Amino acid sequence: xxxxxxxxxxxxxxxxxxxxxxxxxxxxxxxxxxxxxxxxxxxxxxxxxxxxxxxxxxxxxxxxxxxxxxxxxxxxxxxxxxxxxxxxxxxxxxxxxxxxxxxxxxxxxxxxxxxxxxxxxxxxxxxxxxxxxxxxxxxxxxxxxxxxxxxxxxxxxxxxxxxxxxxxxxxxxxxxxxxxxxxxxxxxxxxxxxxxxxxxxxxxxxxxxxxxxxxxxxxxxxxxxxxxxxxxxxxxxxxxxxxxxxxxxxxxxxxxxxxxxxxxxxxxxxxxxxxxxxxxxxxxxxxxxxxxxxxxxxxxxxxxxxxxxxxxxxxxxxxxxxxxxxxxxxxxxxxxxxxxxxxxxxxxxxxxxxxxxxxxxxxxxxxxxxxxxxxxx
DNA sequence: CCCTCGATCAC
DNA sequence: CCTCATATCGAGGG
Numbered sequence: 001x002x003x004x005x006x007x008x009x010x011x012x013x014x015x016x017x018x019x020x021x022x023x024x025x026x027x028x029x030x031x032x033x034x035x036x037x038x039x040x041x042x043x044x045x046x047x048x049x050x051x052x053x054x055x056x057x058x059x060x061x062x063x064x065x066x067x068x069x070x071x072x073x074x075x076x077x078x079x080x081x082x083x084x085x086x087x088x089x090x091x092x093x094x095x096x097x098x099x100x101x102x103x104x105x106x107x108x109x110x111x112x113x114x115x116x117x118x119x120x121x122x123x124x125x126x127x128x129x130x131x132x133x134x135x136x137x138x139x140x141x142x143x144x145x146x147x148x149x150x151x152x153x154x155x156x157x158x159x160x161x162x163x164x165x166x167x168x169x170x171x172x173x174x175x176x177x178x179x180x181x182x183x184x185x186x187x188x189x190x191x192x193x194x195x196x197x198x199x200x201x202x203x204x205x206x207x208x209x210x211x212x213x214x215x216x217x218x219x220x221x222x223x224x225x226x227x228x229x230x231x232x233x234x235x236x237x238x239x240x241x242x243x244x245x246x247x248x249x250x251x252x253x254x255x256x257x258x259x260x261x262x263x264x265x266x267x268x269x270x271x272x273x274x275x276x277x278x279x280x281x282x283x284x285x286x287x288x289x290x291x292x293x294x295x296x297x298x299x300x301x302x303x304x305x306x307x308x309x310x311x312x313x314x315x316x317x318x319x320x321x322x323x324x325x326x327x328x329x330x331x332x333x334x335x336x337x338x339x340x341x342x343x344x345x346x347x348x349x350x351x352x353x354x355x356x357x358x359x360x361x362x363x364x365x366x367x368x369x370x371x372x373x374x375x376x377x
Numbered sequence: 378c379c380c381t382c383g384a385t386c387a388c
Numbered sequence: 389c390c391t392c393a394t395a396t397c398g399a400g401g402g
Contacts, residue, residue: 023388044391054391056388069388072389090391117388117394200396202386233398264392301380311390317381354391 012131015252016123016140017158017166018106020099021175023119024057027095028088030152039065039085043073046266051077056090060175102151109143112252122163122252133159133182140178148176161186164248167199186246191218198243200236208232220244257295257362263287264305264356272350281338284357285331292359296366298325299359304337307354308347316341323363330359 020026024042029035039062045053055071062085067076073087099118107113110123129135140157147153154176158169161183168190169179181189195217196206208231214220220228221244228237242248263284267276292299303317316337324330334357341347 046391052389052391054389056391070391074389078389119388200386204385235397258394260394262393266391303382313383315382319380356392358393360394 012126013161014125014129014131014133014136015160015163015166016110016125016136016143017160017163017170018121018123018143018155019157019170019174020102020119020153020155022057022059023099024090024095025059025062026153027091027098029059030098031094035059035086037061039067039080039083041067041073041076041080041085041087042090043076043087045073045089048266048268052266098151098153102147102153102155105147105150106143109139113254114252115255122166124252125159133180137178137180140180144176144178161246162248163250163252164199164243165189165246168193168197171197190244190246191221193217195220198240200239205232205236217244257297257364259362260358260360261288261291261295261297261299261362262303262305262356262358263291264307264354264358266354267352272352274349277338277349277352277355278335280355281334281357282331284355285327285334288357288359289327289330292362293325295362296364297362298323298365299330300324300361300363301359302330302333302337303358303360304334304341305354305356305358306338306341306347306352307356309351309353311353314341314345314347317358319361323361323365325365330357 025040028040028042039059041058041062042056043053044056051073053073055067055069055073055076057069058067058076062080065079065083067079077087095118103115103121106121106123109128110125111127112124114122116122125136125139129139136159140159144155144157147155156170156174156177157179158166158172159178159180160166160169165181165186169181172179195201195209195215198217209215209220212228212231214223220240223241225237225241228240232240265280265284267280300323301317301319303315305313305315307313318333318337320329320333342349
């Protein structure tokens with residue numbers, strides 16, 4: 001795997017994982033401090049019916065009543081019945097602004113910096129701390145305070161010898177916490193975690209492990225990659241066996257532009273007809289195309305995703321012969337694929353709940369005419 | 378090796 | 389009750 005990095009170097013690393021606390025809801029508190037004292041819930045409204053959609057994030061006041069991310073809005077409302085609470089729609093551009101400012105501060109501290117998402121990043125602190133975990137704790141404090149002073153944003157920080165340990169550690173004390181797990185403590189730290197604490201292990205993987213009689217991290221560490229490979233695949237098996245021993249060779253990598261651009265929407269229930277499908281496809285393509293051309297990129301792979309009423313996902317993709325930066329080509333191909341999907345899978349129109357368009361295999365074409373097809377070589 | 382499709386995760 | 393965007397993996401077919 002990372003042949004160019006000696007074990008010695010890996011063995012000395014100090015990695016921070018920084019996680020902004022209850023991020024969207026905290027952003028809302030920053031501009032509306034009165035939200036701090038009452039439950040506030042930031043929601044993704046699907047528009048399908050009144051209050052259909054899910055909770056994106058909520059503040060800790062709301063969590064006291066059992067409200068959680070990904071919970072249906074209606075359920076959240078029932079939990080906060082008769083309680084003074086605020087429900088807000090997401091405002092992504094605003095959250096991205098705050099994120100950008102905070103990330104800039106973090107980036108300036110460190111050596112290698114990897115932004116994982118709008119509210120999460122890794123930073124390598126090996127050199128600055130001279131591989132000393134006591135020093136690291138001081139840096140973590142300073143970083144946390146700095147972000148709080150400049151952005152008014154609290155975060156939780158995990159410090160560990162690799163990405164895996166720091167990521168789990170950042171979740172231990174929240175909000176506004178710091179958890180340091182030294183190299184020496186890493187093995188016992190991970191042994192005391194639950195299997196689902198390992199990032200990448202969700203309900204499905206946990207279930208598979210359970211069916212193999214594995215329900216603790218030490219159970220995994222007693223297995224070989226070979227024993228897990230059939231059930232989980234080689235990559236996951238390798239990752240898990242290493243993880244259960246607090247080993248993670250994955251490197252911090254500076255992320256460039258995204259590898260795919262997509263847009264997915266929920267359809268309104270009462271308008272299932274071809275015209276609506278066409279309109280939705282056009283609007284999805286417009287949105288994706290706008291994003292693509294803002295980034296000055298062309299695409300080669302187009303994927304259409306349909307989510308049916310029974311929540312089953314169906315996706316079809318198509319590789320173009322050449323890279324394209326043409327809206328017409330995106331639009332035409334999207335419509336073509338959607339029609340194929342409906343025909344081939346005998347999907348009736350009123351059976352489609354959500355529809356998405358994703359482009360991938362992207363290529364920079366800045367400086368070239370983005371309105372005509374771009375021919376490689 | 379490339380293509381397509383689906384699954385999974387986690388936000 | 390059930391969002392949205394992205395990354396990654398694997399299988400199966402060429």
